[in-house]
Amino acid sequence: xxxxxxxxxxxxxxxxxxxxxxxxxxxxxxxxxxxxxxxxxxxxxxxxxxxxxxxxxxxxxxxxxxxxxxxxxxxxxxxxxxxxxxxxxxxxxxxxxxxxxxxxxxxxxx
Amino acid sequence: xxxxxxxxxxxxxxxxxxxxxxxxxxxxxxxxxxxxxxxxxxxxxxxxxxxxxxxxxxxxxxxxxxxxxxxxxxxxxxxxxxxxxxxxxxxxxxxxxxxxxxxxxxxxxxxxxxxxxxxxxxxxxxxxxxxxxxxxxxxxxxxxxxxxxxxxxxxxxxxxxxxx
Numbered sequence: 418x419x420x421x422x423x424x425x426x427x428x429x430x431x432x433x434x435x436x437x438x439x440x441x442x443x444x445x446x447x448x449x450x451x452x453x454x455x456x457x458x459x460x461x462x463x464x465x466x467x468x469x470x471x472x473x474x475x476x477x478x479x480x481x482x483x484x485x486x487x488x489x490x491x492x493x494x495x496x497x498x499x500x501x502x503x504x505x506x507x508x509x510x511x512x513x514x515x516x517x518x519x520x521x522x523x524x525x526x527x
Numbered sequence: 528x529x530x531x532x533x534x535x536x537x538x539x540x541x542x543x544x545x546x547x548x549x550x551x552x553x554x555x556x557x558x559x560x561x562x563x564x565x566x567x568x569x570x571x572x573x574x575x576x577x578x579x580x581x582x583x584x585x586x587x588x589x590x591x592x593x594x595x596x597x598x599x600x601x602x603x604x605x606x607x608x609x610x611x612x613x614x615x616x617x618x619x620x621x622x623x624x625x626x627x628x629x630x631x632x633x634x635x636x637x638x639x640x641x642x643x644x645x646x647x648x649x650x651x652x653x654x655x656x657x658x659x660x661x662x663x664x665x666x667x668x669x670x671x672x673x674x675x676x677x678x679x680x681x682x683x684x685x686x687x688x689x690x691x
Contacts, residue, residue, distance in 0.1 A: 426528075439628055439632050445548075448548035454604065478645055487660055504594055
């Protein structure tokens with residue numbers, strides 16, 4: 418019973434949050450490389466942005482400073498703008514090529 | 528209680544992230560991403576980011592993901608048929624990525640002081656603190672952001688025209 422109380426009262430080490438952030442970022446990067454659907458690739462980018470936000474907020478808690486929250490807020494704003502433009506680009510690509518596979522959209526490749 | 532909440536929601540976040548990458552249908556991936564964002568909002572609350580947790584749910588899990596789901600529905604995107612042809616790239620990249628994860632996690636575990644612990648309520652950044660910083664120290668970046676959003680709106684309008 419004493420063990421349970423100890424566990425419930427324990428504090429989470431800051432490094433756990435940072436390691437979680439690393440894991441999420443790597444999963445996002447792996448998905449970016451192995452997925453072929455352009456929308457899924459885009460969602461993996463959002464996952465990586467979220468992972469970085471988590472480490473910003475964790476460091477903000479460590480430094481007892483609100484600046485990390487502001488950075489994270491700006492990342493969210495840029496992600497929203499990026500989603501709007503990116504999805505418009507995906508719509509245009511689909512209208513012209515009738516495909517969502519990234520391998521088929523390679524006109525810019527040398 | 529903190530440890531239990533952290534472990535539960537970290538597990539949900541990692542599970543949903545893996546599901547995002549492993550599912551072949553974009554709708555399943557989008558729903559998994561909403562799961563990741565929801566559990567990250569809880570972790571933000573544990574870290575004292577009350578305002579950011581609310582913004583995460585409203586803007587990210589709400590607005591941005593609705594946009595994604597809307598586009599998936601609009602394009603009637605199906606699941607991926609064939610596996611990727613970029614076998615070599617995947618075979619090189621994945622071990623490198625896992626090495627990166629291992630090294631980064633090792634650095635985090637050893638270099639961050641062990642005394643640094645997250646206690647719920649130890650630091651709180653609600654709307655008051657964030658707003659105060661945003662409109663004093665960070666006023667210029669905030670205003671520049673509005674120009675960025677204006678450009679994004681114009682870009683989306685131009686791209687969505689019929690002729691392109």
